[in-house]
Amino acid sequence: MKAKTAPHSASVGLSVSVVVYQPNIEQLTFTLASLGAACDALHAARPGMPVTLYLIDNGGLSDVAVALDRLRARGVLCSIIAGHGNVGYGRGHNLAIERINSCYHLVLNPDIDLAPDALQRALDFFEQHSQVGLITPWIGDERGQQQFLCRRYPTLLDLFARGFLPERLRWLFTRRLARYEMRDQINGREIFWDPPIVSGCFMMFRTSVLKQLAGFDARYFLYFEDYDLSLRAHDVTRVVYAPSVRVLHHGGGAANKGFAHIRMFMASAYKFFNRFGWKWL
Template sequence: MHKTDKSPITAVASDLDSRGLSISIVVYRPHVALLNETLASISAAYEALRHTRNNIPLAIYLVDNGGLQERDVADSLRLLTQSGATCQLIRGHGNVGYGRGHNLAIEETGSRYHLILNPDIDMDRDALVKAFEFFDANPVAGLITPRIDDDQEGIQYLCRRYPTVFDLFVRGFLPGRFQRWFSQRLGRYEMRDLVNERDVLWDPPIVSGCFMMFRADLLRRLSGFDPRYFLYFEDYDLSMRTHKVTRVAYVPSVRAFHHGGGAARKGSAHIRMFAASAFKFFNRFGWKWL
């Protein structure tokens, strides 16, 4: 069983009505500076949202899979609570993996929208405003993914066509100088022919789990992430299942900044987890080799 920390800086979220937004962030031995930047960006985006949505409620679920020192985020959480958000720290369950960690939060919330967010994402100040506007204007949309920029302030192509095993190997493990040999192939996999900084793209097959904003009733209907994935491909799996119940949209007016990295740069343990999750994904949805 997990336990919920109820210290003064992490007031328990309650009575979040059906207008509201909830956000879950799963951390494991987090990069403290990046996590605080993420929380600061949420605070700024929430302030902008409240001005347009009549003080809409926000609940933050910070899920500690291990290694989080509460004092390291105390000031950021205090700023959020002072702005009117409620913050709940979920801990004591151990390192259950990325998807299961988010599911602990998804099970708690009764909000109208739920945002799955990485601890290395900074949102633009108007990101939540634009997301709500898009949902209002497009009732058929159940999941949106934003335009995400990288450390060089260039767009990251995080929408995907259905992968082949070869695509994943080239993108994840070949050095950059060799990836250039397959640039056309990778460009197609990353949907570079369709994704841009201006146009909404409907129904990209796969979107990144670093920022997935759902109509929460649909997310609960899907039971969140498949807990069989410890790390990697849980977002691919959830994307594929989401298409069965609603439409997905890439919305470039919703903007964020990502500091993340690839599995091959994180050591052999991550490579093994990547391979194990890829095997689960292809076994479920079908193998494509080349």
Template sequence: MTVSAVSSVDHGVVSVSVVVFNPDQQLLAQTFASLAQAGAVLARAETGTSIHLYLVDNGGLPDMRSSLAELSVAGIECTVLAGHGNIGYGRGHNLAIEQASSHYHLVLNPDVDLEAGALVAAMGFLTAHPEAGLLAPAIVDDAGRLQYLCRQYPTLIDLFVRGFLPHAARRLFDARLARYEMRAQINERDTIWDPPIVSGCFMLFRTSVLKKLAGFDARYFLYFEDYDLSLRAHDVARVVYAPSVRVLHHGGGASRKGLAHIRMFLASAFKFYNRFGWKWL
């Protein structure tokens, strides 16, 4: 998209990949509506910026023609990648990453809503900080409460308590969870450099960094692919938590999604620890 406003920054193309498998149609429509709004705000603020959405259909994509039309009106091009079956979250994103020729690439969940100014704030931050290769935003839940989705390296106890214990029982481990979730550092004001792990629901990369990393590790079907990619990103660039960028996340944990998700979670955890090292306590 091209706008007539004068700007000293040319961000080029921002590519976005969204992977879906039997998605909630309403949440997906909200995600696309928020992307359209954020894209429109970005277009008014910057010269020469265009957005290209890769919608990766791992199966069960509902009729989204009205949402895609809304994106088109906002100047956002869309490519639908389909017919490959359910190949997993990371491999789905990799299909888009392989095609992307953008300056920045956003890995986005289909249950995340961007605030209107999110992309403007993100582009401004990355322009001012060329050392940053991966940006994570402030993430709030439906009630507007901050989600602590930056992480220290997880112990097995951390994962079990955070993922599977009921809320009342988790209180017994509050100090441990506070350390794991970096609650003393993460807030809605302060920029934090180099958090070990950031959430895969919104990962904004310089595409050159993401290409250097070869995207997600295809050995993970679901879960821990973002942990793996976060840790590897530190080898080639700086990772930053930038609360000036804000999004809303509607998601939930594996234990609340049934036995199949618990099995996938455990299988991915095994692969993660085998690669990066086991940490029990």
């Protein structure tokens, strides 16, 4: 295993990448507005710090000029990357990652609302803990209840019970799923070091670490690319759950999105387990 270091970069500033495919424009607008408010707080604490947004259009992006103009008015440089077609989630982010020369990089979903102090607190944490290369935040749902999106290594039974069982049967696996979701370790108050897997909806990296990892594995079209990147990150840096960094997540599971998403989920799960090892029960 490589030494767990987080090399410092001479680069400055924060870059953010958001990949969209036929997005819900209302939700995307809310996400960009929350990013703008978080940038305001960041600039108040760090005047002149450059922030660059890369919006990667995998297809179907309609007019977001007003939302981007509002970000530019707040000092955020905005760039749309388009014309490449639907290359998938990880490869979409990689189109931005290969361009960046920042100190920190945020991988962000278009269905996330950031707390106003989320960026400031994440960068404070990085500055206070030089060994950290990846931060995952406290993630809440639309009711403000915590979503437990840190994970232990999954088994096939865990994935099936959590993703595909109807609610009336899922109670049979309550204890098992609670362990998989690390409910015995993760809460809204305490820092937790090195959760095995963290969610791709908000991954804040030192850019030097992300470059060292060469971004996402492009073999995953959708799903499990964050599992893969999380496990590889542990080889080169420390990963931390920092509950002082807070966001809300409006996303849903693959089973709620139709057969095409179920098929992509299963294809990516096969690639993931083939790479990292199969666990059945």
